[in-house]
Amino acid sequence: MLLENLRTALSALFENRLRSLLTLLGVVIGVFAVTATVSLGEIATAGITSEIQEFGSQSLFVQRVFDDPDSERFTDDDVEALSRLPIQILRQQSTRVTAVVDDVRESVTVNGTTPDAPEVDRSIELAQGRYFDERDAARAAAVIVLSADARQELFEDEPDPVGREILLEARGARTTYTVIGVKEPIGGALGTFANDISGDVPLEAFYRDIPGVPRGEYDFLPISIDLDRDAGAVEDQVRSILDRRRPPDSYQIQTVEGALSLFDTITVILQALLGGIGAISLLVGGIGILNIMLVSVTERTREIGLRKALGATPRTILQQFLIEAVVLTVIGGTIGVALSLVTLWGIVQLVPFLDVFVINPWVVGMAFLVSVLTGVVFGVWPARRAASLSPIEALRYE
C-alpha cells in the first residue's frame, strides 16, 4: 500500500501541477528568506571582523590626551626610549592645508612622515608611482603621495596624476609639491565608509613648508609591533616606559584588540539582531507554508470525502497526504537552500568588502527542518480532520 500510495501521491502532485508549484514556491521562499537573510548578516560580520584583524593586530596607537592642555606632546626622546622595544615607531605630524590644482581648491590633511611609513602602517599600498625614499627625506624634497580620495577630489578622472604639481597653502606659506604616488583605497568595509582626503610628504619638508609646527614633537605615535611578538606584552612595556617619562594619565594607548573587543560587543548585538531577523523570517516563512498547505489541503476536503466513499481508510489517506507534504517540502526546502547558497555566493563575488563566504549549517538546518515540519504538520492536520469526517460531510464541504 505504501508503494501504491507513493504512486498516488506523486501522480496527485503531478496532475495538479499549478497547485504543487505554488506550494513548492511557498516552501522555497520560506527557506530562502531565512537562510539568505541570516547568512548574509553572518557574511557581513565575518567580512568586517577579518578585515580589522588583517589591518590591525600587531599595531598600537599612542596619543596624548587632546582634551587636556597639560598633556604634552611626545618628543624625539620618547621615541628614542621606546625604540629599545621590538617595534617600529612612525614619527608623524599632521595638519590641514589647502591644496590647489588649477581651479580646484580642496582642504587636505598633510602628514609629514618618514619613508618607512608603508612598513609601519601595513594598510598603505600604492596604486600608482612610488612612496618617497630616504634620499627624498634627506633633501626634504617637495613631493607628495596622495590618498585615493585626495586623488579623486583633486584630479577627478585624470588617469595618471603622477608628475602633476599641487600648490599647498598653509598659514600664509605657499609651496608647490609634485605628486609622486597615489595610494590604493583603504580596503574593505572600513574604507568604504571612511573619507580620507590626505597626502604624505617627507617630515623635513613638512617642517620647512608649514609654519608653526614644533619640530620633534608629536601628537600621536603609530607603532607597529614585530609580527613574532605578543602584542599584549609589548603594550605593557610601552606603558611602563612612558609611565616613567610622563604623568600616568597624560596619554592613551589604543589597540586594535581594544577596537576588536568593542567590535565584539557590536557583533553580539548584530548577531542578536540577526537571530531576531532569522526568527521573524522563519515565522513569516513558516506562516506562508502553513497557509498554503492549509488552503491547498482544506480545498481537497471533497477529494478526501470521495476517496473515503470509494473505500480508502483514513490511514491510507493520511499516508498519501503525508507523502505529498514530505515530497513538496523536501524538494522546496532543497531548492530554497540551493537558491540561497547561489545568491549568497553571487553577492560575495559582487560586493567587494564581503570576501568571506560563510554558511552556518545550523541556520540552513533550522530553516530546512522548520519548513519541512511546518509543511508536514499543516499538510497532514487538515487531511486528518477531513478524513475523520464521514464521507458525505467531507463531500459536502464548500
Next chain:
Amino acid sequence: MTAEEEASGSTPVIEARGLRKIYRLGADVEVHALRGLDLEVLAGEYAAIMGPSGSGKSTLLQILGCLDAPSEGSYRLAGEEVADLSEERLSQVRNHRIGFVFQAYNLLARSSALDNVALPLMYRGLGPRARRATATEALERVGLADRLHHKPNELSGGQKQRVAIARALATEPDILLADEPTGNLDSRTGQEILALFGALHAEGRTILMVTHEQEVAEHTERIIHIRDGVVESSEVVAQRRRPSVGDAAESRAGAAHDATGWGR
C-alpha cells in the same frame, strides 16, 4: 456470500429500523431529515426512492451507502450492524459491498476516466495491471471504450455519469445506490443510463435509486415513497424478476445489452 447466493435466498440485504438523522445547523437549529424510518430491501431488488425535496430521500441513501451515520436507529447491511463496524471495516464495506453513484458524479477532475474508475480498485489492493484491465472493462461496459484517457472536463454530462457508474460497477458491488443518476442528463442520455441499470439488475444486483421523476421510477420494480423522514408507502410496480436461475439472468442481460447497443 455472493450476490447470487443472497438473491436466491431472498434475505433482506438492507434492514433499517427506526432511522433518525438530525442535522444541526448552528447552535439551536435542528433539521430532522429522518424521523424513525423503517426499510427492508431484499437482495436482487430494483427499487426507486421518491419523495418531495427535503423528504430525506438523499439522506437515507447516504446512510444506506455507509457514507453517513444515522443519529439513531439500527442499520444492518447483509446482517451486519453498521454502527458496530470499525473505521477500517467500514472502508472495506464501502469498497466491496457498495457502489455509489452520485448526482454530481464526483470524479477527480484531473484524473483520466480510467484512473477515476481504477481508484476504488486500488483501495481494494489490486495491482496496477489488474486495475487497468478491470477499469477498462467497466468503461467498455458503459460504452466509453474510446474515452479511457479523457479527463472529466473533456467529457459530456452523460459520459461523466457513465464514468461514475463504471466506477461503482468496477468493484462488482452487491448493492448499487444511485442518487438522481439521470437528474443532470437529457432524456435520451437518461434512457441510456436507465437501460444500463436494467441490465445490471438483470444480472442480479440490488439497485436503489433516488429520483423525483415518476417516469424514471417506473423503470424499477418497487417505488418507495418517503415524506417527512418516514416511508409513506411502498408499491410494487412490476413483477419481481428474480434472477434465481443463472441462464435467465444471462439471457436478460444479453437482451438489455442488445437493446442499448452497449453489449458489444
